[in-house]
Amino acid sequence: MSVLRHYRDDGPLVELAAKGRAPAATALPSTVAALLPVVALLVLPAAHALAALLAATAVAAVLNAPASRSPHVGRLDWLVPPLLRASEYGALLRLAVLDGPDAVPACYALLAALAYHHYDVVYRLRDRAEEPPTWLRRAGLGWDGRLLAAGLLSALGVLAPAMYVAAGVLLVAYVSESALAWRRGATA
Amino acid sequence: MTTAVLLATTEAGAGRLAAALAVAGTTPVVRLTSQLAPRVDDVRLLTRPTLAPSAPVDFPLLTGDLCGDLDLLAEVLEAGSAPVLLVHAELVLSGALLDVVLADPRSAVTAVVGPPDDGGWPVRTAGGVVVAAGSPFHSVTGSSESLRGVVRVPAQQRSLVAKAARSAADELRGARMPVLDHAAPQDALAVLIVALARTGVRVRTVPVRGFVCARVLDGMSADRAAAHLERVDEDRARMDAAVKPDDGFTGTFLVSPYSKRLARQAARWQVRPNTVTVASMALGVVAAALYAQGDREALVAGAVVLHVALTLDLVDGQLARYAGAFTPLGAYLDAVFDRVKEYLVYAGLAVGAGRHGDDVWTLAALALLLQTTHHTLQFSWPGGEQPQVLPRRGPLTVRELDPPASARGPGRIAAAVSARTQTHPATRWGKRILQFPIAERFLVLSVAAALGGPRVVFTVFLVWVCLALAWSLSGRVLRAVAR
Numbered sequence: 001m002s003v004l005r006h007y008r009d010d011g012p013l014v015e016l017a018a019k020g021r022a023p024a025a026t027a028l029p030s031t032v033a034a035l036l037p038v039v040a041l042l043v044l045p046a047a048h049a050l051a052a053l054l055a056a057t058a059v060a061a062v063l064n065a066p067a068s069r070s071p072h073v074g075r076l077d078w079l080v081p082p083l084l085r086a087s088e089y090g091a092l093l094r095l096a097v098l099d100g101p102d103a104v105p106a107c108y109a110l111l112a113a114l115a116y117h118h119y120d121v122v123y124r125l126r127d128r129a130e131e132p133p134t135w136l137r138r139a140g141l142g143w144d145g146r147l148l149a150a151g152l153l154s155a156l157g158v159l160a161p162a163m164y165v166a167a168g169v170l171l172v173a174y175v176s177e178s179a180l181a182w183r184r185g186a187t188a
Numbered sequence: 189m190t191t192a193v194l195l196a197t198t199e200a201g202a203g204r205l206a207a208a209l210a211v212a213g214t215t216p217v218v219r220l221t222s223q224l225a226p227r228v229d230d231v232r233l234l235t236r237p238t239l240a241p242s243a244p245v246d247f248p249l250l251t252g253d254l255c256g257d258l259d260l261l262a263e264v265l266e267a268g269s270a271p272v273l274l275v276h277a278e279l280v281l282s283g284a285l286l287d288v289v290l291a292d293p294r295s296a297v298t299a300v301v302g303p304p305d306d307g308g309w310p311v312r313t314a315g316g317v318v319v320a321a322g323s324p325f326h327s328v329t330g331s332s333e334s335l336r337g338v339v340r341v342p343a344q345q346r347s348l349v350a351k352a353a354r355s356a357a358d359e360l361r362g363a364r365m366p367v368l369d370h371a372a373p374q375d376a377l378a379v380l381i382v383a384l385a386r387t388g389v390r391v392r393t394v395p396v397r398g399f400v401c402a403r404v405l406d407g408m409s410a411d412r413a414a415a416h417l418e419r420v421d422e423d424r425a426r427m428d429a430a431v432k433p434d435d436g437f438t439g440t441f442l443v444s445p446y447s448k449r450l451a452r453q454a455a456r457w458q459v460r461p462n463t464v465t466v467a468s469m470a471l472g473v474v475a476a477a478l479y480a481q482g483d484r485e486a487l488v489a490g491a492v493v494l495h496v497a498l499t500l501d502l503v504d505g506q507l508a509r510y511a512g513a514f515t516p517l518g519a520y521l522d523a524v525f526d527r528v529k530e531y532l533v534y535a536g537l538a539v540g541a542g543r544h545g546d547d548v549w550t551l552a553a554l555a556l557l558l559q560t561t562h563h564t565l566q567f568s569w570p571g572g573e574q575p576q577v578l579p580r581r582g583p584l585t586v587r588e589l590d591p592p593a594s595a596r597g598p599g600r601i602a603a604a605v606s607a608r609t610q611t612h613p614a615t616r617w618g619k620r621i622l623q624f625p626i627a628e629r630f631l632v633l634s635v636a637a638a639l640g641g642p643r644v645v646f647t648v649f650l651v652w653v654c655l656a657l658a659w660s661l662s663g664r665v666l667r668a669v670a671r
Contacts, residue, residue, distance in 0.1 A: 004568055007564065007567070007568060075668050075669070076665065076668055076669070078565075078568040078569045078570055078664075078668075079565075079568070079665075080568070081564045081565075081567070081568045082561045082562075082564040082565040082568060085557075085560055085561050085564045086557065086558075086561040089553075089556075089557040089560065089561070090557060093550070093553050093554070093557060096553075097550055101547060101549075104547075104549040104550050104553060105538065105542075105549045107553055108534075108535060108538070108549055108552055108553045108556065109535075111553055111556050111557065111560075112531050112535070112556065115527065115531065115556060115560045116524075116527070116528070118560065118564070119523070119524060119527050119560075119563070120524065122564075122567045123519075123520050123523045123524060124520065126519075127516040127517075127519050127520040128516055128520070182517060182520075
């Protein structure tokens with residue numbers, strides 16, 4: 001088992017698709033599918049972007065099922081976490097750019113909140129040997145859930161305010177969870 | 189606290205301990221004992237019955253041979269629950285080096301290594317981990333460093349190391365291994381390191397750096413050690429050793445020369461490392477706020493403040509190393525605040541540019557995306573935390589296990605380029621600069637902001653981080669595929 005699986009941040013969609021399926025030994029081949037949403041947003045005309053994003057995210061989540069609980073021991077599986085980060089952040093940014101100039105600073109705020117959490121997971125595993133709690137991963141919706149939600153909110157025309165709200169809510173949740181974990185560690 | 193075991197099994201002729209030779213008005217073993225007394229709970233001395241009369245302790249641990257030494261070490265390791273320090277009794281070393289070793293926050297077995305020379309057993313290391321080690325019975329090809337005879341076994345590794353020592357004794361008892369030519373043929377510590385490497389227990393290295401760590405085996409090496417002690421300014425060596433050995437170019441050459449002095453001063457004032465970390469974070473917020481004003485004066489002021497924040501960011505780690513005050517929370521806060529500072533500064537630059545009608549938010553978001561991706565790549569790559577070449581497991585009765593199979597095809601070229609560029613300082617530093625480490629990034633974020641403004645910052649930043657990503661990805665993928 002490698003620590004890499006904790007870096008994934010899969011959401012409920014991937015989890016649902018993975019239910020009852022045997023995990024693959026190597027995670028990279030199925031994880032490459034996570035690039036679909038950002039690629040769809042980049043190559044397809046803006047008019048079809050939303051439908052493309054929703055479809056691509058659903059497909060990417062299903063294709064990621066075998067990787068989700070994989071031990072991540074393939075010789076190139078260390079490419080999985082940077083690939084997941086780049087594809088999720090890239091898709092969110094591309095969506096914001098398509099949405100309009102007001103959505104981009106909102107997207108920056110959201111990416112900063114997500115980055116905080118993704119670094120937090122790495123550093124707490126390093127400094128406390130502590131795995132990220134499952135409830136927090138689910139509450140954050142995972143990369144798949146966040147992309148779907150962003151697509152739907154963009155369709156409703158509220159992407160910019162929604163991204164600000166999501167950034168605020170997630171940041172409060174992530175920061176307070178890590179502060180509580182450190183307090184717990186200090187009193188234990 | 190720690191238990192220290194001094195291994196005094198080397199003879200300097202006529203039933204006399206090498207550790208009892210005269211060096212600078214005293215003897216290595218007396219010097220070591222008084223150096224260790226304030227630093228550890230308990231100092232034990234292991235020696236031979238025939239050599240015991242020249243040992244300056246009342247009740248030494250006595251064994252008859254090397255296998256007995258290993259069994260005894262195993263017993264000591266099994267008996268308690270505090271860290272154990274194993275030291276050659278004939279070492280002449282800087283007390284501050286003991287502080288560095290004892291304060292090591294890592295949970296792995298650590299061993300002090302120095303440049304390859306006489307008096308130390310050769311080791312081959314990869315990524316700061318011992319891959320193959322030498323001993324009176326074992327040789328190493330392609331060694332790059334030598335073991336200096338100081339080994340720390342943290343509490344959680346005691347039982348593993350004890351097991352390795354016991355099985356080493358069992359394996360070697362009765363095995364006829366020719367002793368390679370060396371002045372210290374009874375070196376149980378060297379055999380223990382070989383045994384650890386060959387049973388897959390990770391031994392991490394601690395570089396000796398500017399400290400004295402000389403082994404006295406005869407009159408000549410005694411004189412050399414005394415001269416070395418005379419030469420070295422211990423406080424200066426301690427300050428230099430507080431600088432992270434694998435920092436980037438800007439950090440090492442432009443900031444550390446003065447930040448290490450600040451760290452020493454902070455240690456004298458008993459400032460806590462976490463206080464410095466928080467101060468650096470606060471200055472980062474101030475810099476971001478100044479950048480958010482967007483006008484020229486504010487950009488210049490922000491750049492100055494950001495540089496001070498960067499300096500303090502190096503001071504906290506150097507202070508922790510200097511004072512031996514590492515904590516997991518300190519390491520965590522240092523890392524998290526670095527990221528928060530940096531991403532706040534991008535946002536500050538984008539807000540400031542927006543006030544002057546230049547929308548750079550997409551560039552800022554791209555910088556965040558690429559930098560996070562590059563970090564994630566560095567965290568995830570096994571070479572970052574684990575050795576690229578794992579120690580090969582095998583019996584102790586073999587003089588040298590086969591060197592690891594060399595890479596094939598493009599991986600071999602990547603490995604060769606990597607090794608070749610590592611030997612020359614210019615290319616070694618060039619590679620580190622290309623990796624775009626934190627001090628280089630903060631330099632771009634301050635200097636380019638003061639001279640050119642936000643758009644210039646992000647342009648330089650994005651080009652550099654793309655180069656860094658391309659370099660990291662290509663080299664690592666090639667090597668991983670060839671392995």
